[in-house]
Amino acid sequence: MSTPAIKVSSSSTFLRRVLALDAAVTGGNGLIYLVAAGPVGRLLDVRSDLLTGLGIVLLAYGVAVGFLAARPAPPSGWVRVVVVANVAWVAASLCALLFGWLDPSTAGMVWILLQAAVVAGFAALQAVGLNRRARG
Numbered sequence: 001m002s003t004p005a006i007k008v009s010s011s012s013t014f015l016r017r018v019l020a021l022d023a024a025v026t027g028g029n030g031l032i033y034l035v036a037a038g039p040v041g042r043l044l045d046v047r048s049d050l051l052t053g054l055g056i057v058l059l060a061y062g063v064a065v066g067f068l069a070a071r072p073a074p075p076s077g078w079v080r081v082v083v084v085a086n087v088a089w090v091a092a093s094l095c096a097l098l099f100g101w102l103d104p105s106t107a108g109m110v111w112i113l114l115q116a117a118v119v120a121g122f123a124a125l126q127a128v129g130l131n132r133r134a135r136g
Contacts, residue, residue, distance in 0.1 A: 027062025
């Protein structure tokens with residue numbers, strides 16, 4: 001008895017690759033925050049305890065997105081959750097700067113803005129992948 005093969009379209013492959021890249025970048029960032037919270041915190045002028053907490057969250061999030069990327073056809077509902085989470089990260093990053101929730105160094109401000117831009121790019125590419133897959 002054989003199991004039916006799962007057909008993976010090129011749009012699913014694109015989506016899986018974007019999710020995998022998001023997982024790697026996010027997980028790597030989280031790992032750096034965990035193992036080097038002190039030095040990174042001094043460079044960015046952000047509290048090391050905040051970076052440690054963010055490191056835990058980002059590492060867990062990266063692992064979860066990685067598991068999603070490993071599925072032959074990631075469920076659309078879960079991919080939408082990732083897109084929304086990424087958009088929320090961008091909004092929180094911008095609000096942290098605009099409303100003074102953080103008072104980072106110039107390097108920290110540049111890092112936060114670059115990180116927000118990368119995450120916004122992931123969200124946009126993931127949305128494109130979802131739309132491609134929906135169109136067939």
